[in-house]
Amino acid sequence: MIGLSLWLAAGCTPTDTAEPEVLFKVPANFPEPLYNFEANPITNDGFELGKALFYDPILSRDGSISCGECHSQPSGFTHHGHDLSHGIDNRKGTRNSLPVQNLAWESEFFWDGGVIDLDRVPIAPIENPVEMDEKGTNVLEKLRTSPRYPAMFKRAYGSEEITSAKFLKALSQFMLTLVSADSRYDKFVRNEGETLTPDESAGLTIFKQKCASCHAGELFTDRSYRNNGIAIQGDDEGRSRITANEADRNKFRVPSLRNVAVTGPYMHDGRFYTLDAVLDHYAEGVQDTPNLDLLLNQNGQRGIALTKDERRQVVAFLHTLTDDTFLKNRKFSQN
Ligand code: HEC
Ligand code: HEC
The missing domain is CATH 1.10.760.10 (Cytochrome c-like domain)
Incomplete structure (x- = not known):
């Protein structure tokens, strides 16, 4: 290894041995x-x-x-x-x-x-x-x-x-x-030596129970269109613009949550500026909108039951989805 880096430093490219760079894996x-x-x-x-x-x-x-x-x-x-x-x-x-x-x-x-x-x-x-x-x-x-x-x-x-x-x-x-697949969460699930704090770990458990039905799998989306009960504002009708089906009105694509800590503001119109505000929405703010998703309206109970502590833990978990390797990779940067 040392020998190779010296060779590279000396300006020679070991063309016989160099693997072509893998751009997608x-x-x-x-x-x-x-x-x-x-x-x-x-x-x-x-x-x-x-x-x-x-x-x-x-x-x-x-x-x-x-x-x-x-x-x-x-x-x-x-x-x-x-x-x-x-x-x-x-x-x-x-x-x-x-x-x-x-x-x-x-x-x-x-x-x-x-x-x-x-x-x-x-x-x-x-x-x-x-x-x-x-x-x-x-x-x-x-x-x-x-x-x-x-x-x-x-x-x-x-x-x-x-x-x-x-x-x-x-x-x-x-x-x-x-x-983007190199967040702390990824290293944790791939057993690459990463650990989660007690709060992050509790947040992951809550997330799996209460959020992963829609934000599913490793991409954190089931790729469906749903209404998550945010109050209707403006005239963006969402999915029904494409399907012309009334049952799709006010439904939007379930977004991935990877890197979500840095992608604010949130929702299709960016109405929430913080993840705390998003969690407050799910816990206390879900509206009885036409086409509200049934998962958010069960037994006459709107929203997702979450104590303040649980909201904080879910937010802590969401921060583990930040992938600094990806966000700072110079290969993807403008200069
Ligand atoms: C019924 C399906 C459903 C459930 C359950 C659900 N979400 Fe969502 N989520 C959505 C949809 C749909 C949107 C986009 C809504 C919009 O923009 O109009 C969304 C948006 C978000 C966003 C904004 C992402 C962005 O890039 O703007 C966050 C953060 C989020 N959800 C977190 C959660 C968390 C945390 C939970 C569990 C407490 C949860 N969601 C439960 C369907 C769901
Ligand atoms: C003025 C801001 C703006 C510019 C410039 C812009 N985008 Fe976007 N991009 C957006 C917005 C807003 C959305 C979401 C649009 C929607 O849902 O209708 C989006 C969505 C996308 C998506 C879809 C992502 C997904 O998960 O569905 C891709 C891919 C994308 N843009 C690529 C590009 C490319 C490539 C260019 C340059 C040719 C570009 N954008 C220029 C604002 C912009």
Whole structure:
């Protein structure tokens, strides 16, 4: 080992022995991914191209807003501190930014599941008038005439030709590598020597009993659309916007809770600024909304019974889902 690092330090690359870098790996405690990697194999050059695009404001009409603006790494690739995300000309969006993480395990995207192919997700923010307000065709034209992109497309795809399919697939390649599976919780469940404090451990037990029916499994979502009893505000009808089914009104996708301590504010409209406020909601604030989930309305009892101590313990547990390795990995950073 020492010999090898000296060799590297001396500037020689041991090409015969070096393993190609693995950009995507299924963590041992995760299920099989849902993304079709065969149709878009991740390569180093594809990753680099996708990352450059993700952080480049050239994708917006006036060159002011990149994807990374609303999906910032230290905040779990969400829009730090914004209830509703802000886009071009400081226009206010209608929803809270979602984390860009572990997307290989999702097959439906956005709070209402309105897009069902990761490769098509970027079209929405690019063309949304309150986000990047640009036409896809203009983006491709700007990339074709830019000094850096034709060569990057050539490295990634073997030719300088820039098409929307290549553009979108490169963005997916970068986003797919954003895997968060190295939190203290992960190391604890994988028996990697991590321990939980008594409060965290009690919080995990409560979480499994009272939250995991919806925030299920290692991704902390059962991928369904539900109404969790937050008071109806504004005119965002959620899932029924996609299905046109009244039974889906006010239902939103159950979000993952990985890195939740840094992805606030919370809920589809960012109405709660702290995890304490979220727990207070489940314990005391659940409203009798149309389509309220039955799990939150049992035997005439609304909400989830939780003492103040139990709420504190659940919050302590939720903090163990923060993955500093992921949030600080320079490979995913802008610079
Ligand atoms: C102005 C802020 C803003 C910009 C710019 C932006 N996004 Fe988003 N992003 C959001 C919001 C808000 C949502 C949730 C939208 C919804 O549910 O309707 C979201 C959702 C997503 C999701 C879905 C995550 C999930 O789990 O469903 C992905 C992926 C994503 N954005 C990628 C991108 C990419 C790639 C770009 C650049 C092309 C981009 N975003 C630009 C605000 C933004
Ligand atoms: C009946 C299903 C259900 C149960 C049970 C449930 N949740 Fe949720 N949770 C949801 C849904 C749906 C949302 C998104 C609601 C929205 O934005 O309108 C959500 C949102 C959240 C959020 C906000 C995440 C974010 O990124 O904005 C947190 C935190 C959360 N839940 C924690 C918990 C905890 C802790 C428990 C147990 C005390 C719990 N939930 C129980 C369905 C559920």
